[in-house]
Each structure stands twice: as structure tokens, then as C-alpha cells.
Amino acid sequence: MDISFEIRNEKDDIICVVLSYYDALSLGSITTNPAILSLNIYDVTLWRKSGSGNVGHKVLNAVCKKLMEIIKQSNDTIFCFVCDFSTDVPRRHRDMSPQEYRSNLFTRMFESFARHNDVYDLVNDVNIYEDNGEKRYFHFICSLKYLNEIHTLRDILMESK
Amino acid sequence: MTQITIIRNPSPSVKKFFDGLVDKKHQQIKKLEEGQECNFTIKV
Numbered sequence: 001m002d003i004s005f006e007i008r009n010e011k012d013d014i015i016c017v018v019l020s021y022y023d024a025l026s027l028g029s030i031t032t033n034p035a036i037l038s039l040n041i042y043d044v045t046l047w048r049k050s051g052s053g054n055v056g057h058k059v060l061n062a063v064c065k066k067l068m069e070i071i072k073q074s075n076d077t078i079f080c081f082v083c084d085f086s087t088d089v090p091r092r093h094r095d096m097s098p099q100e101y102r103s104n105l106f107t108r109m110f111e112s113f114a115r116h117n118d119v120y121d122l123v124n125d126v127n128i129y130e131d132n133g134e135k136r137y138f139h140f141i142c143s144l145k146y147l148n149e150i151h152t153l154r155d156i157l158m159e160s161k
Numbered sequence: 162m163t164q165i166t167i168i169r170n171p172s173p174s175v176k177k178f179f180d181g182l183v184d185k186k187h188q189q190i191k192k193l194e195e196g197q198e199c200n201f202t203i204k205v
Contacts (some may be wrong), residue, residue, distance in 0.1 A: 004199040007183045016199055029177075045186045047193055062205045082182045107163055120162070129168040136179060144162070158171045158177060 003070075006049060006061045006135065013051030015059055017066070019044060021051035031156045035149055040074060043082045044141075055092075060105075064113035067141065075143055079151060081106055083126070083137040103128075108140065125150055128159070 003019040019042040028035055046063070047053065071077050082097040083106070091101045103126065110124040125140040125147070140150040193199075 002199075004193075004195065005201045007203050007205060009205050016193050018193070020185065020189065033182055039176045040191075043182060045189045046189045049193065060204045066203060082179055082186070084186060086183055086185055086187075103167060109195060114162075118162055122162070124163040126163060126165040127168060128165065129171045129196075131171075138179065154166070154168075 005066065007059050007066070009056055009059050011051065012054070013059055014049035015055060015063055016047045016049050017044065018047070019070075023139055024078075026136070027044055030152070033152065036153050036156070038076070039146070039149060039153075040077045042079055043079065043155075044079050060109050061113060064109050065117075068113065068117075068119065068122065071143060073143070076146070077141040078140055078146060081139040082143065084138075085134070085136055097135065099134060099137050103139065106139055121145075123147055125154075127154055 002021055004016060006014050006016045008014045020023070022041040022043065027041070028150060029037065044067070067079060071079070083102040085097065085099040087098065089098045089101055091098075094113075096104070107126060113119065113121065118137055121144050123140075123142060123144050126137050127140070128135050130136070140154070
């Protein structure tokens with residue numbers, strides 16, 4: 001089941017977050033590993049519904065807080081965040097690709113939230129691969145105890161034919 | 162904790178897999194642009 005929510009501040013800056021569930025059927029097309037098939041994996045989509053300029057820190061912090069709450073409530077949840085490489089994003093650092101900017105922003109959000117909330121049991125697993133000389137980024141966010149499983153999943157994705 | 166892994170020489174199917182996910186993201190965004198409501202709102 002997909003889950004969606006929006007974070008809104010007093011200036012009507014709104015970020016929508018959509019969590020798309022990878023059902024066993026989708027995962028079953030790439031693996032028969034029971035440890036992987038038993039995981040609750042969600043793809044994370046972030047979309048700015050309204051607002052201009054930089055997204056406020058409080059809004060980003062609230063996005064992180066809600067995602068971490070969901071992981072805490074259902075400990076076997078794993079978030080996969082694939083950084084969009086096909087649409088541009090406003091940014092000062094034009095030497096960065098859109099996907100690198102999104103990846104860095106996601107990591108900064110995660111690190112800032114973890115540092116300020118004494119979160120030590122979650123991992124932000126960043127994976128970078130090259131496609132025709134261009135870097136692509138995807139993240140897994142999960143409890144540390146699932147580190148082996150996400151590395152297995154990553155290896156399956158990388159080796160699948 | 163953040164870990165970074167750089168993957169050398171991924172298989173061609175990786176591109177297809179992740180292109181598919183990005184396409185799915187665009188479909189999700191299109192639904193939102195067309196007025197689909199989120200399940201709940203958090204005010205900060």
C-alpha cells in the first residue's frame with residue numbers, strides 16, 4: 001500500500017512525500033531470497049507542491065522526522081530513495097548534477113536529524129554507479145540490523161540480468 | 162551513520178531498473194499535480 005503525506009509550514013511551503021510499496025511480486029522478479037522478500041521496502045518520492053527558494057529547515061526536518069518515525073514503528077521498513085536525474089532542480093552549485101544535489105541534500109537532512117536527535121541505530125546507505133559516464137545515486141535508509149540485507153539487495157540489483 | 166559505496170561496471174539491467182523507478186516517480190508526481198490528495202498533512 002502506498003502512503004503519502006504533506007509537510008506544510010506557515011508560509012505555505014509544502015513538500016509532498018509519497019512512499020511506494022515494493023510488493024513481493026515486484027521483488028520476486030529479481031530475487032527468490034526469502035530474507036529480501038520478507039522486507040517492507042518503500043520507494044521515497046519528494047515533490048515540492050508550493051513555495052520558492054530554498055526549502056525551510058523545519059520542513060526538511062519534519063520530513064526526516066516522519067520517515068524515521070515510520071521506520072521505528074515498523075522496524076523492518078526500508079526506504080529506497082532514487083535520486084531523479086531527468087529533471088532539473090534549482091541550486092547554487094551548478095557544477096553539481098541534479099541527482100548529486102538531491103543525494104547531498106538527502107544525506108544532509110538525514111545527518112542533521114540523526115545528530116540532533118541522537119539517532120545511532122539507522123543507516124543512510126548511499127550507492128553511486130555510473131551510466132554512460134554520468135553518476136547515478138540511490139540511498140537505502142533502514143535500521144542498522146538490516147545492513148546485510150540491503151547489501152544483498154544491492155548486489156542482486158547490480159548483478160541481475 | 163552514512164555509508165557510501167561506488168559501484169563499478171554495473172550490469173545493463175541496472176539502468177533499466179532505475180530508469181523504471183524514476184518513471185514511476187514522475188507518474189506519482191503527475192498524479193499529485195493533477196490534484197491527488199495526500200493521506201495526511203503535518204503542519205510545522
